[in-house]
Amino acid sequence: MSTSTTAPATRTWSNWAGNQQARMQRVATPSSPQEVAETVRDAAARGLTVKPVGSGHSFTPAAVTDGVQIRLVNLGRLRGADHATGLVTAEAGMPLWRLNELLAEQGLALTNMGDIQAQTVSGAIGTGTHGTGRSSASIAAQVAGLEVVLADGSIVACNALSHPDLFEAARISVGTIGVITAVTFRTEPSFLLEAREEPMRVDEVLDRFDELRTENEHFEFFWFPHTSMTTTKRNNRSAGPARPLSRRREWLEDEFLSNTVFSGICRVGRAAPRAIPAINKLSSKALSARSYVDRSDRVFTSPRTFKFLEMEYALPVEAAVPALREVKRMIDRENLRISVPVEVRCAPADDLWLSTSHGRDTAYLAFHMFQGMDQTRYFDEAEEIMLAHDGRPHWGKLHTREHDYFAAAYPRFADFLAVREKTDPDRVFANNYTRRIFGP
Ligand SMILES: Cc1cc2nc3c(=O)[nH]c(=O)nc-3n(C[C@H](O)[C@H](O)[C@H](O)COP(=O)(O)OP(=O)(O)OC[C@H]3O[C@@H](n4cnc5c(N)ncnc54)[C@H](O)[C@@H]3O)c2cc1C
Numbered sequence: 001m002s003t004s005t006t007a008p009a010t011r012t013w014s015n016w017a018g019n020q021q022a023r024m025q026r027v028a029t030p031s032s033p034q035e036v037a038e039t040v041r042d043a044a045a046r047g048l049t050v051k052p053v054g055s056g057h058s059f060t061p062a063a064v065t066d067g068v069q070i071r072l073v074n075l076g077r078l079r080g081a082d083h084a085t086g087l088v089t090a091e092a093g094m095p096l097w098r099l100n101e102l103l104a105e106q107g108l109a110l111t112n113m114g115d116i117q118a119q120t121v122s123g124a125i126g127t128g129t130h131g132t133g134r135s136s137a138s139i140a141a142q143v144a145g146l147e148v149v150l151a152d153g154s155i156v157a158c159n160a161l162s163h164p165d166l167f168e169a170a171r172i173s174v175g176t177i178g179v180i181t182a183v184t185f186r187t188e189p190s191f192l193l194e195a196r197e198e199p200m201r202v203d204e205v206l207d208r209f210d211e212l213r214t215e216n217e218h219f220e221f222f223w224f225p226h227t228s229m230t231t232t233k234r235n236n237r238s239a240g241p242a243r244p245l246s247r248r249r250e251w252l253e254d255e256f257l258s259n260t261v262f263s264g265i266c267r268v269g270r271a272a273p274r275a276i277p278a279i280n281k282l283s284s285k286a287l288s289a290r291s292y293v294d295r296s297d298r299v300f301t302s303p304r305t306f307k308f309l310e311m312e313y314a315l316p317v318e319a320a321v322p323a324l325r326e327v328k329r330m331i332d333r334e335n336l337r338i339s340v341p342v343e344v345r346c347a348p349a350d351d352l353w354l355s356t357s358h359g360r361d362t363a364y365l366a367f368h369m370f371q372g373m374d375q376t377r378y379f380d381e382a383e384e385i386m387l388a389h390d391g392r393p394h395w396g397k398l399h400t401r402e403h404d405y406f407a408a409a410y411p412r413f414a415d416f417l418a419v420r421e422k423t424d425p426d427r428v429f430a431n432n433y434t435r436r437i438f439g440p
Pocket residue numbers: 016017051052053054055056057058059062063072092093113114115116118119120121122123124125126127128129130131173174175176178179180181304394396397
């Protein structure tokens with residue numbers, strides 16, 4: 001085989017959060033779609049399973065394998081950008097931060113993004129990574145075409161017109177349909193966003209939730225458990241001029257206070273959980289308002305260096321307020337101590353087969369537990385509330401759901417399974433997690 005394989009010492013892997021580990025038979029670092037195809041054919045011939053891995057930012061075992069791990073570190077180039085159509089093609093291993101830089105150089109931008117930009121383009125779409133938006137949906141919804149290596153080693157280009165079923169299935173597939181080698185995005189001309197960040201009482205946010213999410217292009221809030229306070233974020237397009245935060249203020253607030261200091265505070269809470277409510281009250285009192293105008297990707301994303309575990313559920317948007325009120329009551333009732341805020345975001349209904357916002361306007365409720373603290377009771381209790389509201393778990397964040405649940409939750413689930421059966425009957429791209437979700 002001409003593809004690179006690593007020495008035995010590096011055949012172990014752990015995800016970003018450190019809660020998933022893998023020991024692989026082989027690690028391949030192909031540098032072309034043809035080398036990916038060779039790797040897949042070779043693995044299949046040896047009876048080994050294959051998993052492509054991105055930046056390892058999923059909390060679920062989505063990218064775990066004991067077979068062949070494909071790292072796309074050598075497949076990260078820009079293939080082309082067409083200004084007339086806005087179509088931009090990046091190789092699958094390109095990190096989102098690199099894509100954003102290259103797009104900015106071309107005067108282009110993605111329409112919407114999640115909170116961070118460390119993921120690869122293919123890993124991000126693989127689990128349906130989303131941000132918050134009134135009318136703009138997930139990153140996968142901005143994809144116009146894919147190049148995929150299938151289980152038989154064939155390299156197929158697909159889009160809404162050519163192999164449409166393959167395209168629909170491969171857009172969000174938890175790595176089960178094939179190895180994506182290139183992603184074509186539908187981009188738009190660069191734009192500025194005005195960010196308005198402001199503390200607000202949680203009762204006010206919940207009372208005004210519909211107004212806040214419909215009056216703003218991108219609305220989200222973080223509620224500090226054990227307190228009556230949230231920090232709200234309203235991002236809207238601006239004609240300019242740019243008014244970015246100074247480098248010093250950005251470093252102080254986004255890197256130092258939001259990561260280093262917050263992590264220190266969470267460590268204190270981990271050592272003395274009974275102090276967490278008082279600590280949260282102090283932290284929420286320290287919140288201050290700020291406003292700035294900057295390039296869209298710089299407003300959408302910020303660094304996250306402190307480690308945590310996360311569960312996130314997508315609910316019908318009208319369930320968000322009652323569900324969050326139930327979560328607040330549950331935290332008190334169960335006497336839990338939660339130091340990291342609950343994040344609430346929105347997305348419009350879309351038609352991607354496995355999108356968590358498929359067919360319904362959606363609100364996302366995300367629950368975090370600081371690294372080293374046991375999340376089990378918090379996540380179990382919160383999950384029960386999410387399930388009572390017809391929730392769909394994020395494919396890359398912790399949950400306990402299995403095949404039958406997803407079959408009922410996703411109207412196009414059977415169509416997805418049919419494509420999987422056709423393209424990967426021997427389950428070359430399966431692991432225990434995907435068997436749990438999609439069946440054997
Ligand atoms: C700090 C942090 C912040 C986050 N913020 C958000 C957020 O704001 N919004 C949100 O929705 N999610 C968020 N996430 C979750 C994250 O975006 C997803 O889990 C995403 O899938 C991770 O991308 P990755 O490149 O690390 O992929 P990995 O986690 O490595 O892989 C994810 C899946 O994609 C598959 N895959 C990877 N490459 C390919 C390929 N070339 N072809 C086919 N399949 C492939 C893998 O097999 C796996 O199933 C966050 C996670 C962390 C740790």
